[in-house]
Amino acid sequence: MTAGATAADGSPTGAAAARLRAAAERAGVPAVAILLSAFVFAVFVLAAGANPLEVYDLMWKGAFGSWFSWQNTLLRAAPLLLVALCTALPARLGLVIIGGEGALVLGGLAAAWVGLLLASAPFAVAIIGMGLAAAAVGALWIGLAGWLKHARGVNETISSLLLAYIAIALFNHLVEGPLRDPASLNKPSTGHIGDGHMMGAMPGMDVHWGLAVGVLACLAMWVLMEKTSFGFAARMVGGNPKAARLAGLDVGKLILIVSALAGAAAGLAGMIEVAAVHGRANASLAVGYGYSGILVAFLARHNPAAVIPVAVLLGGINASGGLLQRRLDLPDATVMVLQGILFVVLLASETLTGRIRLPSLFGGEAK
Numbered sequence: 001m002t003a004g005a006t007a008a009d010g011s012p013t014g015a016a017a018a019r020l021r022a023a024a025e026r027a028g029v030p031a032v033a034i035l036l037s038a039f040v041f042a043v044f045v046l047a048a049g050a051n052p053l054e055v056y057d058l059m060w061k062g063a064f065g066s067w068f069s070w071q072n073t074l075l076r077a078a079p080l081l082l083v084a085l086c087t088a089l090p091a092r093l094g095l096v097i098i099g100g101e102g103a104l105v106l107g108g109l110a111a112a113w114v115g116l117l118l119a120s121a122p123f124a125v126a127i128i129g130m131g132l133a134a135a136a137v138g139a140l141w142i143g144l145a146g147w148l149k150h151a152r153g154v155n156e157t158i159s160s161l162l163l164a165y166i167a168i169a170l171f172n173h174l175v176e177g178p179l180r181d182p183a184s185l186n187k188p189s190t191g192h193i194g195d196g197h198m199m200g201a202m203p204g205m206d207v208h209w210g211l212a213v214g215v216l217a218c219l220a221m222w223v224l225m226e227k228t229s230f231g232f233a234a235r236m237v238g239g240n241p242k243a244a245r246l247a248g249l250d251v252g253k254l255i256l257i258v259s260a261l262a263g264a265a266a267g268l269a270g271m272i273e274v275a276a277v278h279g280r281a282n283a284s285l286a287v288g289y290g291y292s293g294i295l296v297a298f299l300a301r302h303n304p305a306a307v308i309p310v311a312v313l314l315g316g317i318n319a320s321g322g323l324l325q326r327r328l329d330l331p332d333a334t335v336m337v338l339q340g341i342l343f344v345v346l347l348a349s350e351t352l353t354g355r356i357r358l359p360s361l362f363g364g365e366a367k
Helices: 014-047 052-064 067-091 100-117 123-152 156-176 210-227 229-239 241-246 251-278 289-299 304-319 321-328 334-350
Strands: none
Touching: 014 052, 014 289, 014 334, 052 067, 052 304, 052 321, 067 100, 067 123, 067 210, 067 251, 067 289, 067 304, 100 123, 100 156, 100 251, 100 289, 123 156, 123 251, 210 229, 210 251, 210 304, 229 241, 229 251, 241 251, 251 289, 289 304, 289 334, 304 321, 304 334, 321 334
16 A cells, blocks of 8 residues: 555545644644633633623624624725735745734835826726835835845844834824825825725625735735745745755745735735725724734634635624624723734644644554
């Protein structure tokens, strides 16, 4: 019997069993983290004087209990799909980049500026121009973190986080100064790109086309990373950079390309927020989507395809906050507590990966 074949009783053996064990572990760590976080959050809710079962029931209804709830959830998930790629893609090379918030706000600002410049252009020209500008700015911003890592050995986690703060400060300066619309009084904003350049809703839904763009981007990045020689090379770098160099791979080039792709995805998320939601660039862009995207990427184990269901889950959690506030008089930020708990538990659970010997569920004990 060859490795990976099937035993007489139908159970997988050899390489197939190893792959199943690895897949079970990859899925098991986030699943255990979610269950443990739900328990810890229940304790927090009890301490706040609420019934955890009622809270979870309302969260379910607020996220998935009706078609209206589903649409609200999908709206919240749309930017998370793209921002999560900003962390998930570099992670395949072993890089931890957490600066998606900065690329998002600068991408949104670039999109708004180009949208104003193309005010008289046809819809398709304006949308493509805004998208290219946002993706280019995001690629340059996160690409800078990749370059610092490759050329100067600067830790990419620290540099990308600091660059995010710089990006937000630059964004605020430009929106409140040179690019400010004089008509925006209480909330400094750029000018409106015009109703004719806004992305509409998908047929039969009250959800904008940004959701479809995010899903397609995740699927495209999954194909790139899992089914191409480029993705194989990236995984080699992530597994062992020294071995990758010995194999003749241009590690620096791979780092720069993947970092640029990651930043382009986050910048495109900012463009969609401008062109589909706000119509202009203002402080509403910096609401933490970039940081929520980090949690999505980690829960998805940096798998671009898995980002899709995880983003919907996190979008649902965010969408349920208003219902908790109205029904139980809990703060709207209660769901942020759940996200914080989930992130801490997930990071802690990562230390168990590869250290737990799974039972003999797949034809043998894990080694």
